[in-house]
Amino acid sequence: MSRGHRPGHRGRGREGNPSHPSEDRVLVLPGEEIQGRGLKPGPGTFRVGGKVYASLLGLVSERPPFVQVIPLSGRYIPKAGDVVVGTVTDVQTTFWLLDIGAPRWAPLHVTGTPWKVEIGEADRYLGVGDSVVVQVENLEATGRIGVTMQGEGLGKLEGGTIVRISPARIPRVVGRGGSMIQTITRQTGAHVAIGQNGRIWVDGTPEAIRRVTDVLRMIEANGQRSGLTSRVESYLLATTPTAGADSSGASKIRTPPSGPADERTAVPDDASWDSDGQGDPPPFDPPEP
Amino acid sequence: MGSVGAKEVPVLLTPDGRRIDGRRLDELRPIKIQAGPLRQADGSAFVEWGANKVMAAVYGPREVHPRHLQQNDRAVIQCRYNMAAFSVDERKRPGLDRRSQEISKVIGEAFQSVVFTEEFPRTSIDVYIEVLQANAGTRCAGLVAASVALADAGIPMVDLLPSVAVGKISGAIALDLKKEEDNFGEADLPMALVPQSGRLVLLQMEGHMTEEELGTALDLGVAGCRDIYEKMKAALRARYTVTPMEEGGA
Numbered sequence: 001m002s003r004g005h006r007p008g009h010r011g012r013g014r015e016g017n018p019s020h021p022s023e024d025r026v027l028v029l030p031g032e033e034i035q036g037r038g039l040k041p042g043p044g045t046f047r048v049g050g051k052v053y054a055s056l057l058g059l060v061s062e063r064p065p066f067v068q069v070i071p072l073s074g075r076y077i078p079k080a081g082d083v084v085v086g087t088v089t090d091v092q093t094t095f096w097l098l099d100i101g102a103p104r105w106a107p108l109h110v111t112g113t114p115w116k117v118e119i120g121e122a123d124r125y126l127g128v129g130d131s132v133v134v135q136v137e138n139l140e141a142t143g144r145i146g147v148t149m150q151g152e153g154l155g156k157l158e159g160g161t162i163v164r165i166s167p168a169r170i171p172r173v174v175g176r177g178g179s180m181i182q183t184i185t186r187q188t189g190a191h192v193a194i195g196q197n198g199r200i201w202v203d204g205t206p207e208a209i210r211r212v213t214d215v216l217r218m219i220e221a222n223g224q225r226s227g228l229t230s231r232v233e234s235y236l237l238a239t240t241p242t243a244g245a246d247s248s249g250a251s252k253i254r255t256p257p258s259g260p261a262d263e264r265t266a267v268p269d270d271a272s273w274d275s276d277g278q279g280d281p282p283p284f285d286p287p288e289p
Numbered sequence: 290m291g292s293v294g295a296k297e298v299p300v301l302l303t304p305d306g307r308r309i310d311g312r313r314l315d316e317l318r319p320i321k322i323q324a325g326p327l328r329q330a331d332g333s334a335f336v337e338w339g340a341n342k343v344m345a346a347v348y349g350p351r352e353v354h355p356r357h358l359q360q361n362d363r364a365v366i367q368c369r370y371n372m373a374a375f376s377v378d379e380r381k382r383p384g385l386d387r388r389s390q391e392i393s394k395v396i397g398e399a400f401q402s403v404v405f406t407e408e409f410p411r412t413s414i415d416v417y418i419e420v421l422q423a424n425a426g427t428r429c430a431g432l433v434a435a436s437v438a439l440a441d442a443g444i445p446m447v448d449l450l451p452s453v454a455v456g457k458i459s460g461a462i463a464l465d466l467k468k469e470e471d472n473f474g475e476a477d478l479p480m481a482l483v484p485q486s487g488r489l490v491l492l493q494m495e496g497h498m499t500e501e502e503l504g505t506a507l508d509l510g511v512a513g514c515r516d517i518y519e520k521m522k523a524a525l526r527a528r529y530t531v532t533p534m535e536e537g538g539a
Contacts, residue, residue: 029525030440031448031485044445046405053485055405055445057525072529074443075331075350103350103364103412143410 025061028054028069036067044069076101076167076197078145082136083153085162085195091123098134098147101167101197106145108134113149131157131201133193157193160203163213165220167198172223173216180219180229187236188212211239298473302459309470314463317453317513322433322524324441332442334524336434339467340424345434347442350412358413363406365413368397370431372420392428393418399432399481399490405445414444425471426454429479432491437521441528451517452481452491455506457498462505464513478506482514 028034034045036052044056045068054060058069071077076084078100086098089105094117097105108126110117112134115125126132133154134147149155165173173194174181185192190204190212202212215232222228301309308314318339327333330346353359358367370392374383385393400416416439418431432452440449456466457476471477476496480489489507498506 027526027529029449029522030446031483032522046447048485053447055447056443057440057529058443071443073332073441103409105352143412 025059025070027058027072028060029057030055034060034067034069037062039067040065042066042068044071072168073166074168075103078102078106078136078139079196080136080139082196083194084134084136084147084197085157085193085199085201086132086134086147086197087162088126088128088130088132091126091128093120093122096122096126098132100134100145100147100195101164101199102145104143104145106134106136106147108132108147108149112137112147114155126156131162133157133195133201153193157201160191160201161209161213163200163202163216165198165200165216166223167196169220169223170194170196170198172219172228173200175229180232183229183233184212184215184236187233187240188215211236214239299469301470301473302461302463308458308463310467314461315509315512317465317516318467320517320520322437322520324437324524324528330438330442332438332440332444334434334437334441336430336437338426338430338433339465340422341420341427341430342422343427343430343434344419344421345431345438346417346419347414347435347438347444348417349414349442350409350444351415353411353413359411362410364404364409364411366397366400366404366406366416367413368393368400368416368418368435370396370418370420370428372423372427376420376423392431395491395493396428396432396435399450400435400439400446402490403447403450403483404439405447408445414439423468425466425468425477426479429453429481432481433517433521437524440525448483448485449518449521450481450490451484451514451521452479453510453513453517454479455510455513457496457502457506462498462502462509464509476502476506478503478510480507480510480514482511482518484515484518487511 032054034052034054039062041047041052042063044054044058045052046055052067054069056069056071057073058071061068061070084100086100086106088096089099090097095107095109098108100106110122113125117125132149134149135151135154136145137148138146140146172180181192181194188204188208188211190202190208192212193201200216202209215236218232218235219228299309306313321337323335325333326335327346330348332347334345336343350364353365358365370389372381372389374381396418397416404414416435418435420427420431429452432450436450439446453465455462455464455478456470456474457463458466458470458474463470466474466477474496476494476498478494478498479491481491482489
């Protein structure tokens with residue numbers, strides 16, 4: 001009864017629209033009144049008796065005709081078009097279930113992969129615990145999250161490690177026009193794939209992985225400060241490892257061929273898959289919001 | 290139970306209105322709240338309230354386990370209140386007992402009425418409350434910790450949920466009983482308030498009070514909740530304070 005009017009938006013808007021320059025944003029907590037100035041309650045808000053309140057902890061942002069609250073914490077709320085890093089939690093005959101850090105597991109259907117998967121053979125391509133880069137394709141009213149692995153830079157991840165940070169910090173990891181992530185990869189030689197869900201795949205020498213992880217933690221802890229890119233750069237320069245340690249990175253996203261390399265191998269996980277070893281780093285440019 | 294074994298009933302209230310620890314009737318014990326101490330959880334909070342120490346962690350919204358509890362139109366809130374074996378003087382037998390099941394239930398239901406569960410159908414919001422050190426009023430401390438943890442986890446809700454117990458000691462209505470007062474007092478009345486609407490979403494009572502005393506107790510409790518509300522907000526602000534920022538948009 002005190003819920004009042006809820007706008008039609010299902011999810012909560014993530015990080016707002018960066019093309020909208022941030023005014024002085026006000027931190028609000030659940031239950032705090034927002035000076036709506038006649039604006040309609042948008043995501044992260046609700047209205048009771050003519051007043052607008054925040055339902056989330058976050059920053060107030062005015063996007064006429066709405067006023068909304070941009071969350072500063074919490075789980076990843078999927079958005080169509082997002083590239084995310086996920087981990088297989090279950091294998092069925094025609095699809096896999098992926099943990100992408102969202103409220104629900106996301107089904108990846110075999111038709112959404114670059115492979116020609118026979119029914120019942122899904123586990124030959126991806127098993128529980130494998131990690132992938134996929135793109136959120138559609139969001140259904142039931143909360144089902146449809147994802148696809150067909151597209152540039154999408155595929156199974158081999159090797160490397162996954163670092164988890166708050167999804168709210170991803171725009172800082174990318175930086176303006178990718179400046180932050182370019183700095184990081186240039187200085188460390190690591191391969192990095194950024195998921196909008198706050199999961200970041202890092203591969204390279206142990207030293208490179210360690211340095212990237214350190215920097216990611218640093219960005220997460222200082223996400224609200226300005227001038228982060230130059231701070232990261234000077235940190236990386238100051239901690240440059242011994243000469244020659246720079247590596248071109250050991251692995252990358254592999255796009256496996258259209259079928260198992262060897263029909264007798266139950267788990268097609270041998271070296272023959274990797275024969276086209278192109279050393280390109282995985283994409284780190286998430287789609288423009 | 291206080292009367293039988295207790296040879297010495299401590300003086301709970303001095304003639305000049307001081308309590309066993311020197312507080313006045315309407316005074317809270319010191320409260321310290323820290324938001325977000327746990328890295329792994331989606332949200333967390335640690336509360337020190339008098340001699341109580343309570344940790345709360347929130348996970349979710351996430352897939353429901355066990356599956357049959359799933360609701361197609363909303364999230365379920367699964368709350369688990371637990372006291373550590375070492376949280377009291379005499380070792381507490383670990384695990385769920387009748388008391389902790391009841392507290393888990395009433396706390397979960399209190400949150401069910403403030404969280405916008407319909408935003409996350411078929412999911413579960415899991416709230417874990419661990420009492421590390423107990424000194425009366427742990428369900429209130431647990432509720433406060435869990436509420437801050439829910440906000441820290443970015444869960445949408447109507448309001449934070451401050452909570453406090455009011456009791457009756459030596460015939461007087463007193464705010465926020467400590468252990469001796471709870472053991473030897475005449476009544477205990479925990480409550481949780483939605484500050485925005487003034488609604489109570491948790492109210493229990495043990496012992497006896499007159500109707501008039503109940504009214505006084507509710508007023509005192511609501512005022513106490515409003516004090517605690519400010520402390521909860523300050524804790525969250527401290528964690529998320531934003532220096533004017535240059536949003537690093539992609």
